[in-house]
Amino acid sequence: MTDPAVGVRPSAVARRLPGRAKRRVDVLREYEEFNSDRRRGIPSVLWPFFAPDPDGYYRWQVQLDCACIKEMLTPDDYTPPSERQWRGLGDGELLPPGQVYCRHDDSADAPYRDIIEWGERREVSFPADPVEPPEWADADRWAMIRHHEAHTSAFWKVTLACGHVEEVVAPNLDWKPDDGPRLAAATRVKQMIEEFEQAWASDPMLQPEAEGEHTRRMLAAGWPSPMPERSCHTCPHARAIVAYQRVGWLIPRNEAPKPENPPPARVVLERRLRRAEAEAERLRAQLAGHEERQDA
Ligand SMILES: [Zn+2]
Ligand SMILES: [Zn+2]
Structure with missing residues:
Protein backbone atom coordinates (compact mmCIF):
# COMPACT_ATOMS: atom_id res chain seq x y z
CA MET A 1 0.00 0.00 0.00
CA THR A 2 1.45 3.36 -0.91
CA ASP A 3 0.49 6.75 0.42
CA PRO A 4 1.41 9.76 -1.74
CA ALA A 5 2.06 11.85 1.38
CA VAL A 6 4.69 9.43 2.64
CA GLY A 7 8.23 10.68 2.26
CA VAL A 8 7.31 14.29 1.50
CA ARG A 9 9.28 16.40 3.95
CA PRO A 10 7.82 19.81 4.67
CA SER A 11 10.54 22.40 5.09
CA ALA A 12 10.57 24.24 8.38
CA VAL A 13 10.90 28.03 8.57
CA ALA A 14 12.65 30.20 11.15
CA ARG A 15 10.10 32.60 12.62
CA ARG A 16 8.80 34.08 15.86
CA LEU A 17 6.61 31.59 17.70
CA PRO A 18 3.77 32.49 20.05
CA GLY A 19 4.35 32.14 23.77
CA ARG A 20 7.48 32.45 25.85
CA ALA A 21 10.41 30.11 26.20
CA LYS A 22 10.69 28.34 29.55
CA ARG A 23 12.91 29.86 32.25
CA ARG A 24 16.51 28.95 31.45
CA VAL A 25 17.23 27.82 35.04
CA ASP A 26 14.30 25.37 34.87
CA VAL A 27 15.49 23.88 31.58
CA LEU A 28 19.02 23.61 32.98
CA ARG A 29 17.77 21.88 36.15
CA GLU A 30 15.71 19.41 34.06
CA TYR A 31 18.74 18.64 31.90
CA GLU A 32 21.02 18.19 34.94
CA GLU A 33 18.55 15.77 36.56
CA PHE A 34 18.10 13.80 33.34
CA ASN A 35 21.85 13.74 32.74
CA SER A 36 22.83 12.61 36.24
CA ASP A 37 20.41 9.66 35.90
CA ARG A 38 21.85 8.86 32.50
CA ARG A 39 25.46 9.08 33.70
CA ARG A 40 24.89 6.34 36.29
CA GLY A 41 24.98 3.75 33.53
CA ILE A 42 27.92 5.21 31.54
CA PRO A 43 31.67 5.17 32.41
CA SER A 44 32.86 8.76 32.98
CA VAL A 45 35.36 8.68 30.08
CA LEU A 46 32.37 8.32 27.74
CA TRP A 47 30.31 11.16 29.24
CA PRO A 48 31.49 13.73 26.65
CA PHE A 49 29.99 11.50 23.92
CA PHE A 50 26.83 10.07 25.49
CA ALA A 51 26.00 12.36 28.43
CA PRO A 52 27.73 15.70 27.82
CA ASP A 53 27.88 18.73 30.12
CA PRO A 54 25.06 21.25 29.53
CA ASP A 55 27.37 23.99 28.22
CA GLY A 56 27.40 22.55 24.68
CA TYR A 57 23.61 22.69 24.27
CA TYR A 58 21.62 25.26 22.38
CA ARG A 59 17.91 25.91 23.02
CA TRP A 60 15.18 26.15 20.38
CA GLN A 61 11.43 26.45 20.38
CA VAL A 62 9.75 24.42 17.66
CA GLN A 63 6.21 24.27 16.32
CA LEU A 64 4.88 20.93 15.06
CA ASP A 65 2.23 20.29 12.41
CA CYS A 66 -0.16 19.36 15.25
CA ALA A 67 0.28 23.03 16.38
CA CYS A 68 2.06 22.01 19.61
CA ILE A 69 5.04 24.16 20.60
CA LYS A 70 7.93 22.37 22.26
CA GLU A 71 11.36 23.27 23.45
CA MET A 72 14.33 21.25 22.19
CA LEU A 73 18.07 21.14 22.87
CA THR A 74 20.69 20.56 20.17
CA PRO A 75 24.45 19.97 20.57
CA ASP A 76 25.32 23.05 18.46
CA ASP A 77 23.70 26.33 17.40
CA TYR A 78 23.83 25.95 13.61
CA THR A 79 21.78 22.84 12.74
CA PRO A 80 18.11 23.53 13.56
CA PRO A 81 16.00 20.73 15.13
CA SER A 82 14.11 20.35 11.84
CA GLU A 83 17.27 19.03 10.14
CA ARG A 84 18.06 16.49 12.83
CA GLN A 85 16.77 13.05 13.74
CA TRP A 86 14.88 12.51 16.99
CA ARG A 87 13.80 9.28 18.64
CA GLY A 88 10.31 7.86 18.88
CA LEU A 89 8.40 7.25 22.11
CA GLY A 90 10.77 6.94 25.08
CA ASP A 91 14.19 6.00 23.78
CA GLY A 92 12.62 4.51 20.65
CA GLU A 93 13.82 4.13 17.08
CA LEU A 94 15.14 7.11 15.10
CA LEU A 95 12.39 8.97 13.26
CA PRO A 96 12.92 10.46 9.77
CA PRO A 97 14.67 13.90 9.91
CA GLY A 98 12.54 16.72 11.31
CA GLN A 99 9.89 14.49 12.92
CA VAL A 100 9.05 14.54 16.63
CA TYR A 101 6.88 12.12 18.58
CA CYS A 102 3.83 14.00 19.92
CA ARG A 103 0.99 11.85 21.20
CA HIS A 104 -2.60 13.09 20.99
CA ASP A 105 -5.49 11.01 22.30
CA ASP A 106 -7.57 11.77 19.20
CA SER A 107 -4.86 10.73 16.73
CA ALA A 108 -5.87 8.63 13.70
CA ASP A 109 -5.65 4.81 13.74
CA ALA A 110 -2.35 3.17 12.81
CA LEU A 183 1.38 -18.31 0.56
CA ALA A 184 -1.46 -20.30 2.04
CA ALA A 185 -2.82 -23.21 0.00
CA ALA A 186 -5.18 -21.96 -2.71
CA THR A 187 -8.09 -24.07 -1.39
CA ARG A 188 -7.57 -22.66 2.11
CA VAL A 189 -7.52 -19.07 0.78
CA LYS A 190 -10.75 -19.71 -1.14
CA GLN A 191 -12.33 -21.05 2.05
CA MET A 192 -11.08 -18.03 4.06
CA ILE A 193 -12.52 -15.59 1.50
CA GLU A 194 -15.93 -17.27 1.84
CA GLU A 195 -15.72 -17.19 5.63
CA PHE A 196 -14.72 -13.53 5.71
CA GLU A 197 -17.44 -12.55 3.20
CA GLN A 198 -20.03 -14.25 5.39
CA ALA A 199 -18.69 -12.64 8.57
CA TRP A 200 -18.59 -9.17 6.99
CA ALA A 201 -22.12 -9.59 5.61
CA SER A 202 -23.52 -10.58 9.00
CA ASP A 203 -21.61 -7.88 10.89
CA PRO A 204 -20.50 -4.83 8.85
CA MET A 205 -18.73 -3.50 11.98
CA LEU A 206 -16.65 -6.68 12.37
CA GLN A 207 -13.45 -4.81 11.45
CA PRO A 208 -12.69 -1.07 11.17
CA GLU A 209 -12.54 0.04 7.52
CA ALA A 210 -8.73 0.09 7.20
CA GLU A 211 -8.50 -3.32 8.86
CA GLY A 212 -11.08 -4.77 6.48
CA GLU A 213 -9.22 -3.35 3.46
CA HIS A 214 -5.98 -4.87 4.74
CA THR A 215 -7.69 -8.27 5.13
CA ARG A 216 -9.06 -8.04 1.56
CA ARG A 217 -5.61 -7.15 0.15
CA MET A 218 -3.99 -10.08 1.95
CA LEU A 219 -6.69 -12.55 0.85
CA ALA A 220 -6.28 -11.32 -2.75
CA ALA A 221 -2.51 -11.83 -2.45
CA GLY A 222 -2.95 -15.44 -1.29
CA TRP A 223 -2.60 -14.76 2.46
CA PRO A 224 1.21 -14.27 2.47
CA SER A 225 3.24 -14.93 5.61
CA HIS A 233 1.96 2.71 15.29
CA THR A 234 4.34 5.66 14.95
CA CYS A 235 2.64 7.39 11.99
CA PRO A 236 -0.34 8.71 14.01
CA HIS A 237 2.02 10.41 16.49
CA ALA A 238 4.99 11.45 14.32
CA ARG A 239 4.67 15.19 13.67
CA ALA A 240 6.81 17.34 11.40
CA ILE A 241 8.58 20.43 12.72
CA VAL A 242 7.11 23.30 10.67
CA ALA A 243 8.81 26.28 12.35
CA TYR A 244 11.53 27.01 14.84
CA GLN A 245 12.84 29.93 16.86
CA ARG A 246 16.28 30.32 18.42
CA VAL A 247 16.28 30.70 22.20
CA GLY A 248 19.98 30.70 23.17
CA TRP A 249 22.69 28.64 24.82
CA LEU A 250 21.67 26.60 27.84
CA ILE A 251 24.70 28.13 29.61
CA PRO A 252 25.08 31.75 28.40
CA ARG A 253 28.32 32.41 26.51
CA ASN A 254 30.56 35.44 26.55
CA GLU A 255 29.21 37.55 23.68
CA ALA A 256 32.63 39.23 23.01
CA PRO A 257 33.68 38.85 19.33
CA LYS A 258 35.88 35.86 18.70
CA PRO A 259 39.59 36.62 18.06
CA GLU A 260 40.55 36.32 14.40
CA ASN A 261 42.15 32.95 14.17
CA PRO A 262 43.85 32.24 11.81
CA PRO A 263 45.07 35.83 11.03
CA PRO A 264 43.56 37.48 7.89
CA ALA A 265 45.14 36.80 4.51
CA ARG A 266 47.90 39.11 3.17
CA VAL A 267 45.61 40.74 0.56
CA VAL A 268 43.05 41.53 3.26
CA LEU A 269 45.73 43.14 5.45
CA GLU A 270 47.11 45.15 2.49
CA ARG A 271 43.62 46.43 1.65
CA ARG A 272 43.01 47.44 5.27
CA LEU A 273 46.41 49.23 5.38
CA ARG A 274 45.65 51.17 2.15
CA ARG A 275 42.26 52.19 3.60
CA ALA A 276 43.90 53.28 6.89
CA GLU A 277 46.59 55.26 4.97
CA ALA A 278 43.93 56.99 2.83
CA GLU A 279 42.00 57.89 6.00
CA ALA A 280 45.22 59.24 7.64
CA GLU A 281 45.89 61.31 4.49
CA ARG A 282 42.34 62.74 4.60
CA LEU A 283 42.75 63.67 8.32
CA ARG A 284 46.15 65.33 7.66
CA ALA A 285 44.57 67.43 4.88
CA GLN A 286 41.69 68.48 7.20
CA LEU A 287 44.14 69.34 9.96
CA ALA A 288 46.26 71.39 7.55
CA GLY A 289 43.07 73.31 6.57
CA HIS A 290 42.46 74.13 10.26
CA GLU A 291 46.03 75.43 10.72
CA GLU A 292 45.81 77.63 7.55
CA ARG A 293 42.52 79.20 8.79
CA GLN A 294 44.06 79.87 12.25
CA ASP A 295 47.11 81.49 10.65
CA ALA A 296 44.81 83.77 8.59
ZN1 LIG B 1 1.19 17.78 19.38
ZN1 LIG C 1 4.86 5.28 9.93
Missing part, protein backbone atom coordinates in the same frame (compact mmCIF):
# COMPACT_ATOMS: atom_id res chain seq x y z
CA PRO A 111 -2.26 3.03 8.96
CA TYR A 112 -0.93 0.03 7.00
CA ARG A 113 2.41 0.64 5.26
CA ASP A 114 4.50 -1.49 2.89
CA ILE A 115 7.61 -3.09 4.36
CA ILE A 116 10.60 -1.75 2.40
CA GLU A 117 13.52 -3.15 4.41
CA TRP A 118 14.23 -6.06 6.75
CA GLY A 119 16.66 -5.30 9.59
CA GLU A 120 17.75 -6.97 12.81
CA ARG A 121 16.38 -10.32 13.98
CA ARG A 122 15.85 -11.48 17.55
CA GLU A 123 14.40 -14.60 19.13
CA VAL A 124 11.92 -14.50 21.99
CA SER A 125 10.88 -17.55 24.02
CA PHE A 126 7.38 -17.83 25.44
CA PRO A 127 6.08 -20.27 28.07
CA ALA A 128 3.03 -22.42 27.28
CA ASP A 129 -0.23 -20.46 27.57
CA PRO A 130 -2.38 -21.17 30.65
CA VAL A 131 -5.26 -23.63 30.17
CA GLU A 132 -7.82 -21.14 31.51
CA PRO A 133 -8.88 -18.68 28.77
CA PRO A 134 -7.99 -15.02 29.35
CA GLU A 135 -10.79 -12.47 29.74
CA TRP A 136 -10.75 -11.46 26.04
CA ALA A 137 -11.33 -14.99 24.62
CA ASP A 138 -14.11 -17.56 25.15
CA ALA A 139 -13.25 -21.22 25.74
CA ASP A 140 -13.73 -22.33 22.10
CA ARG A 141 -11.63 -19.56 20.62
CA TRP A 142 -8.94 -20.07 23.27
CA ALA A 143 -8.77 -23.79 22.49
CA MET A 144 -7.97 -22.86 18.87
CA ILE A 145 -5.29 -20.22 19.42
CA ARG A 146 -3.73 -21.38 22.71
CA HIS A 147 -0.04 -22.40 22.60
CA HIS A 148 -0.02 -25.75 24.39
CA GLU A 149 3.78 -25.85 24.68
CA ALA A 150 6.57 -23.37 25.27
CA HIS A 151 7.77 -21.93 21.96
CA THR A 152 10.29 -19.52 20.46
CA SER A 153 9.52 -16.95 17.75
CA ALA A 154 11.79 -14.88 15.52
CA PHE A 155 11.04 -11.14 15.43
CA TRP A 156 12.41 -8.97 12.61
CA LYS A 157 12.77 -5.21 12.69
CA VAL A 158 11.34 -3.73 9.51
CA THR A 159 11.45 -0.27 7.98
CA LEU A 160 8.13 0.80 6.50
CA ALA A 161 7.49 3.05 3.48
CA CYS A 162 6.87 5.97 5.87
CA GLY A 163 10.41 5.58 7.28
CA HIS A 164 9.24 4.26 10.66
CA VAL A 165 10.45 1.04 12.24
CA GLU A 166 8.17 -1.77 13.45
CA GLU A 167 8.64 -5.44 14.27
CA VAL A 168 7.04 -8.48 12.64
CA VAL A 169 7.04 -12.18 13.55
CA ALA A 170 8.56 -14.59 11.02
CA PRO A 171 6.50 -17.63 9.97
CA ASN A 172 9.17 -19.82 11.61
CA LEU A 173 12.69 -19.72 13.07
CA ASP A 174 14.42 -20.67 9.77
CA TRP A 175 12.72 -18.02 7.66
CA LYS A 176 14.95 -15.35 6.04
CA PRO A 177 13.80 -12.27 4.06
CA ASP A 178 15.32 -13.77 0.87
CA ASP A 179 12.86 -16.67 1.17
CA GLY A 180 10.00 -14.25 0.49
CA PRO A 181 6.54 -14.72 1.95
CA ARG A 182 4.86 -18.14 2.00
CA PRO A 226 4.94 -12.76 6.69
CA MET A 227 2.62 -10.11 5.31
CA PRO A 228 4.26 -7.49 3.04
CA GLU A 229 2.57 -4.66 4.97
CA ARG A 230 2.36 -3.75 8.62
CA SER A 231 0.34 -1.23 10.62
CA CYS A 232 2.54 1.69 11.69
Whole structure:
Protein backbone atom coordinates (compact mmCIF):
# COMPACT_ATOMS: atom_id res chain seq x y z
CA MET A 1 0.00 0.00 0.00
CA THR A 2 1.45 3.36 -0.91
CA ASP A 3 0.49 6.75 0.42
CA PRO A 4 1.41 9.76 -1.74
CA ALA A 5 2.06 11.85 1.38
CA VAL A 6 4.69 9.43 2.64
CA GLY A 7 8.23 10.68 2.26
CA VAL A 8 7.31 14.29 1.50
CA ARG A 9 9.28 16.40 3.95
CA PRO A 10 7.82 19.81 4.67
CA SER A 11 10.54 22.40 5.09
CA ALA A 12 10.57 24.24 8.38
CA VAL A 13 10.90 28.03 8.57
CA ALA A 14 12.65 30.20 11.15
CA ARG A 15 10.10 32.60 12.62
CA ARG A 16 8.80 34.08 15.86
CA LEU A 17 6.61 31.59 17.70
CA PRO A 18 3.77 32.49 20.05
CA GLY A 19 4.35 32.14 23.77
CA ARG A 20 7.48 32.45 25.85
CA ALA A 21 10.41 30.11 26.20
CA LYS A 22 10.69 28.34 29.55
CA ARG A 23 12.91 29.86 32.25
CA ARG A 24 16.51 28.95 31.45
CA VAL A 25 17.23 27.82 35.04
CA ASP A 26 14.30 25.37 34.87
CA VAL A 27 15.49 23.88 31.58
CA LEU A 28 19.02 23.61 32.98
CA ARG A 29 17.77 21.88 36.15
CA GLU A 30 15.71 19.41 34.06
CA TYR A 31 18.74 18.64 31.90
CA GLU A 32 21.02 18.19 34.94
CA GLU A 33 18.55 15.77 36.56
CA PHE A 34 18.10 13.80 33.34
CA ASN A 35 21.85 13.74 32.74
CA SER A 36 22.83 12.61 36.24
CA ASP A 37 20.41 9.66 35.90
CA ARG A 38 21.85 8.86 32.50
CA ARG A 39 25.46 9.08 33.70
CA ARG A 40 24.89 6.34 36.29
CA GLY A 41 24.98 3.75 33.53
CA ILE A 42 27.92 5.21 31.54
CA PRO A 43 31.67 5.17 32.41
CA SER A 44 32.86 8.76 32.98
CA VAL A 45 35.36 8.68 30.08
CA LEU A 46 32.37 8.32 27.74
CA TRP A 47 30.31 11.16 29.24
CA PRO A 48 31.49 13.73 26.65
CA PHE A 49 29.99 11.50 23.92
CA PHE A 50 26.83 10.07 25.49
CA ALA A 51 26.00 12.36 28.43
CA PRO A 52 27.73 15.70 27.82
CA ASP A 53 27.88 18.73 30.12
CA PRO A 54 25.06 21.25 29.53
CA ASP A 55 27.37 23.99 28.22
CA GLY A 56 27.40 22.55 24.68
CA TYR A 57 23.61 22.69 24.27
CA TYR A 58 21.62 25.26 22.38
CA ARG A 59 17.91 25.91 23.02
CA TRP A 60 15.18 26.15 20.38
CA GLN A 61 11.43 26.45 20.38
CA VAL A 62 9.75 24.42 17.66
CA GLN A 63 6.21 24.27 16.32
CA LEU A 64 4.88 20.93 15.06
CA ASP A 65 2.23 20.29 12.41
CA CYS A 66 -0.16 19.36 15.25
CA ALA A 67 0.28 23.03 16.38
CA CYS A 68 2.06 22.01 19.61
CA ILE A 69 5.04 24.16 20.60
CA LYS A 70 7.93 22.37 22.26
CA GLU A 71 11.36 23.27 23.45
CA MET A 72 14.33 21.25 22.19
CA LEU A 73 18.07 21.14 22.87
CA THR A 74 20.69 20.56 20.17
CA PRO A 75 24.45 19.97 20.57
CA ASP A 76 25.32 23.05 18.46
CA ASP A 77 23.70 26.33 17.40
CA TYR A 78 23.83 25.95 13.61
CA THR A 79 21.78 22.84 12.74
CA PRO A 80 18.11 23.53 13.56
CA PRO A 81 16.00 20.73 15.13
CA SER A 82 14.11 20.35 11.84
CA GLU A 83 17.27 19.03 10.14
CA ARG A 84 18.06 16.49 12.83
CA GLN A 85 16.77 13.05 13.74
CA TRP A 86 14.88 12.51 16.99
CA ARG A 87 13.80 9.28 18.64
CA GLY A 88 10.31 7.86 18.88
CA LEU A 89 8.40 7.25 22.11
CA GLY A 90 10.77 6.94 25.08
CA ASP A 91 14.19 6.00 23.78
CA GLY A 92 12.62 4.51 20.65
CA GLU A 93 13.82 4.13 17.08
CA LEU A 94 15.14 7.11 15.10
CA LEU A 95 12.39 8.97 13.26
CA PRO A 96 12.92 10.46 9.77
CA PRO A 97 14.67 13.90 9.91
CA GLY A 98 12.54 16.72 11.31
CA GLN A 99 9.89 14.49 12.92
CA VAL A 100 9.05 14.54 16.63
CA TYR A 101 6.88 12.12 18.58
CA CYS A 102 3.83 14.00 19.92
CA ARG A 103 0.99 11.85 21.20
CA HIS A 104 -2.60 13.09 20.99
CA ASP A 105 -5.49 11.01 22.30
CA ASP A 106 -7.57 11.77 19.20
CA SER A 107 -4.86 10.73 16.73
CA ALA A 108 -5.87 8.63 13.70
CA ASP A 109 -5.65 4.81 13.74
CA ALA A 110 -2.35 3.17 12.81
CA PRO A 111 -2.26 3.03 8.96
CA TYR A 112 -0.93 0.03 7.00
CA ARG A 113 2.41 0.64 5.26
CA ASP A 114 4.50 -1.49 2.89
CA ILE A 115 7.61 -3.09 4.36
CA ILE A 116 10.60 -1.75 2.40
CA GLU A 117 13.52 -3.15 4.41
CA TRP A 118 14.23 -6.06 6.75
CA GLY A 119 16.66 -5.30 9.59
CA GLU A 120 17.75 -6.97 12.81
CA ARG A 121 16.38 -10.32 13.98
CA ARG A 122 15.85 -11.48 17.55
CA GLU A 123 14.40 -14.60 19.13
CA VAL A 124 11.92 -14.50 21.99
CA SER A 125 10.88 -17.55 24.02
CA PHE A 126 7.38 -17.83 25.44
CA PRO A 127 6.08 -20.27 28.07
CA ALA A 128 3.03 -22.42 27.28
CA ASP A 129 -0.23 -20.46 27.57
CA PRO A 130 -2.38 -21.17 30.65
CA VAL A 131 -5.26 -23.63 30.17
CA GLU A 132 -7.82 -21.14 31.51
CA PRO A 133 -8.88 -18.68 28.77
CA PRO A 134 -7.99 -15.02 29.35
CA GLU A 135 -10.79 -12.47 29.74
CA TRP A 136 -10.75 -11.46 26.04
CA ALA A 137 -11.33 -14.99 24.62
CA ASP A 138 -14.11 -17.56 25.15
CA ALA A 139 -13.25 -21.22 25.74
CA ASP A 140 -13.73 -22.33 22.10
CA ARG A 141 -11.63 -19.56 20.62
CA TRP A 142 -8.94 -20.07 23.27
CA ALA A 143 -8.77 -23.79 22.49
CA MET A 144 -7.97 -22.86 18.87
CA ILE A 145 -5.29 -20.22 19.42
CA ARG A 146 -3.73 -21.38 22.71
CA HIS A 147 -0.04 -22.40 22.60
CA HIS A 148 -0.02 -25.75 24.39
CA GLU A 149 3.78 -25.85 24.68
CA ALA A 150 6.57 -23.37 25.27
CA HIS A 151 7.77 -21.93 21.96
CA THR A 152 10.29 -19.52 20.46
CA SER A 153 9.52 -16.95 17.75
CA ALA A 154 11.79 -14.88 15.52
CA PHE A 155 11.04 -11.14 15.43
CA TRP A 156 12.41 -8.97 12.61
CA LYS A 157 12.77 -5.21 12.69
CA VAL A 158 11.34 -3.73 9.51
CA THR A 159 11.45 -0.27 7.98
CA LEU A 160 8.13 0.80 6.50
CA ALA A 161 7.49 3.05 3.48
CA CYS A 162 6.87 5.97 5.87
CA GLY A 163 10.41 5.58 7.28
CA HIS A 164 9.24 4.26 10.66
CA VAL A 165 10.45 1.04 12.24
CA GLU A 166 8.17 -1.77 13.45
CA GLU A 167 8.64 -5.44 14.27
CA VAL A 168 7.04 -8.48 12.64
CA VAL A 169 7.04 -12.18 13.55
CA ALA A 170 8.56 -14.59 11.02
CA PRO A 171 6.50 -17.63 9.97
CA ASN A 172 9.17 -19.82 11.61
CA LEU A 173 12.69 -19.72 13.07
CA ASP A 174 14.42 -20.67 9.77
CA TRP A 175 12.72 -18.02 7.66
CA LYS A 176 14.95 -15.35 6.04
CA PRO A 177 13.80 -12.27 4.06
CA ASP A 178 15.32 -13.77 0.87
CA ASP A 179 12.86 -16.67 1.17
CA GLY A 180 10.00 -14.25 0.49
CA PRO A 181 6.54 -14.72 1.95
CA ARG A 182 4.86 -18.14 2.00
CA LEU A 183 1.38 -18.31 0.56
CA ALA A 184 -1.46 -20.30 2.04
CA ALA A 185 -2.82 -23.21 0.00
CA ALA A 186 -5.18 -21.96 -2.71
CA THR A 187 -8.09 -24.07 -1.39
CA ARG A 188 -7.57 -22.66 2.11
CA VAL A 189 -7.52 -19.07 0.78
CA LYS A 190 -10.75 -19.71 -1.14
CA GLN A 191 -12.33 -21.05 2.05
CA MET A 192 -11.08 -18.03 4.06
CA ILE A 193 -12.52 -15.59 1.50
CA GLU A 194 -15.93 -17.27 1.84
CA GLU A 195 -15.72 -17.19 5.63
CA PHE A 196 -14.72 -13.53 5.71
CA GLU A 197 -17.44 -12.55 3.20
CA GLN A 198 -20.03 -14.25 5.39
CA ALA A 199 -18.69 -12.64 8.57
CA TRP A 200 -18.59 -9.17 6.99
CA ALA A 201 -22.12 -9.59 5.61
CA SER A 202 -23.52 -10.58 9.00
CA ASP A 203 -21.61 -7.88 10.89
CA PRO A 204 -20.50 -4.83 8.85
CA MET A 205 -18.73 -3.50 11.98
CA LEU A 206 -16.65 -6.68 12.37
CA GLN A 207 -13.45 -4.81 11.45
CA PRO A 208 -12.69 -1.07 11.17
CA GLU A 209 -12.54 0.04 7.52
CA ALA A 210 -8.73 0.09 7.20
CA GLU A 211 -8.50 -3.32 8.86
CA GLY A 212 -11.08 -4.77 6.48
CA GLU A 213 -9.22 -3.35 3.46
CA HIS A 214 -5.98 -4.87 4.74
CA THR A 215 -7.69 -8.27 5.13
CA ARG A 216 -9.06 -8.04 1.56
CA ARG A 217 -5.61 -7.15 0.15
CA MET A 218 -3.99 -10.08 1.95
CA LEU A 219 -6.69 -12.55 0.85
CA ALA A 220 -6.28 -11.32 -2.75
CA ALA A 221 -2.51 -11.83 -2.45
CA GLY A 222 -2.95 -15.44 -1.29
CA TRP A 223 -2.60 -14.76 2.46
CA PRO A 224 1.21 -14.27 2.47
CA SER A 225 3.24 -14.93 5.61
CA PRO A 226 4.94 -12.76 6.69
CA MET A 227 2.62 -10.11 5.31
CA PRO A 228 4.26 -7.49 3.04
CA GLU A 229 2.57 -4.66 4.97
CA ARG A 230 2.36 -3.75 8.62
CA SER A 231 0.34 -1.23 10.62
CA CYS A 232 2.54 1.69 11.69
CA HIS A 233 1.96 2.71 15.29
CA THR A 234 4.34 5.66 14.95
CA CYS A 235 2.64 7.39 11.99
CA PRO A 236 -0.34 8.71 14.01
CA HIS A 237 2.02 10.41 16.49
CA ALA A 238 4.99 11.45 14.32
CA ARG A 239 4.67 15.19 13.67
CA ALA A 240 6.81 17.34 11.40
CA ILE A 241 8.58 20.43 12.72
CA VAL A 242 7.11 23.30 10.67
CA ALA A 243 8.81 26.28 12.35
CA TYR A 244 11.53 27.01 14.84
CA GLN A 245 12.84 29.93 16.86
CA ARG A 246 16.28 30.32 18.42
CA VAL A 247 16.28 30.70 22.20
CA GLY A 248 19.98 30.70 23.17
CA TRP A 249 22.69 28.64 24.82
CA LEU A 250 21.67 26.60 27.84
CA ILE A 251 24.70 28.13 29.61
CA PRO A 252 25.08 31.75 28.40
CA ARG A 253 28.32 32.41 26.51
CA ASN A 254 30.56 35.44 26.55
CA GLU A 255 29.21 37.55 23.68
CA ALA A 256 32.63 39.23 23.01
CA PRO A 257 33.68 38.85 19.33
CA LYS A 258 35.88 35.86 18.70
CA PRO A 259 39.59 36.62 18.06
CA GLU A 260 40.55 36.32 14.40
CA ASN A 261 42.15 32.95 14.17
CA PRO A 262 43.85 32.24 11.81
CA PRO A 263 45.07 35.83 11.03
CA PRO A 264 43.56 37.48 7.89
CA ALA A 265 45.14 36.80 4.51
CA ARG A 266 47.90 39.11 3.17
CA VAL A 267 45.61 40.74 0.56
CA VAL A 268 43.05 41.53 3.26
CA LEU A 269 45.73 43.14 5.45
CA GLU A 270 47.11 45.15 2.49
CA ARG A 271 43.62 46.43 1.65
CA ARG A 272 43.01 47.44 5.27
CA LEU A 273 46.41 49.23 5.38
CA ARG A 274 45.65 51.17 2.15
CA ARG A 275 42.26 52.19 3.60
CA ALA A 276 43.90 53.28 6.89
CA GLU A 277 46.59 55.26 4.97
CA ALA A 278 43.93 56.99 2.83
CA GLU A 279 42.00 57.89 6.00
CA ALA A 280 45.22 59.24 7.64
CA GLU A 281 45.89 61.31 4.49
CA ARG A 282 42.34 62.74 4.60
CA LEU A 283 42.75 63.67 8.32
CA ARG A 284 46.15 65.33 7.66
CA ALA A 285 44.57 67.43 4.88
CA GLN A 286 41.69 68.48 7.20
CA LEU A 287 44.14 69.34 9.96
CA ALA A 288 46.26 71.39 7.55
CA GLY A 289 43.07 73.31 6.57
CA HIS A 290 42.46 74.13 10.26
CA GLU A 291 46.03 75.43 10.72
CA GLU A 292 45.81 77.63 7.55
CA ARG A 293 42.52 79.20 8.79
CA GLN A 294 44.06 79.87 12.25
CA ASP A 295 47.11 81.49 10.65
CA ALA A 296 44.81 83.77 8.59
ZN1 LIG B 1 1.19 17.78 19.38
ZN1 LIG C 1 4.86 5.28 9.93
